[in-house]
Amino acid sequence: MKLLVIITESPWGASLSSAALRFVRAALEQGHAVPAVFFRDDGVYHVLGGRLSDDGLLRPSKAWQSISGQGTRLLVCSAAAARRLDATATEISGGAFQEAGLAQLWDLASRSDRVVVF
DSSP states (O other), X not given: OEEEEEEOSOTTTOTXXXXXXXXXXXXXXXXXXXXXXXXXXGGGGGGOOOSBOTTSSBOHHHHHHHHHTTTOEEEEEHHHHHHHOSSOHHHHHTTSEEEEOHHXXXXXXXXXXXXXXX
């Protein structure tokens, strides 16, 4: 099954971001395809670097980068990033995240079996 995951919550505002990461990891382990994770709205804050979060855990960007090594593209809404971040997603995370528009999101959604939003 092909799953498209959309992250709209910031990594600090709710537990949904960690649930999304666990969901994607579990889906990949079970053999499902996750061609992309799309970060939009406050979800673009997942691209911010740094070594540790407030609770001492790895920053979300590092955790998501481990997923990208498994064939999942990490896409950041270009409009949301322009409104919320000072630099482009690729400048912030060393190229692990790519900027994308809503047209690309629509294309991915049309080719997926399920779309899951966190």
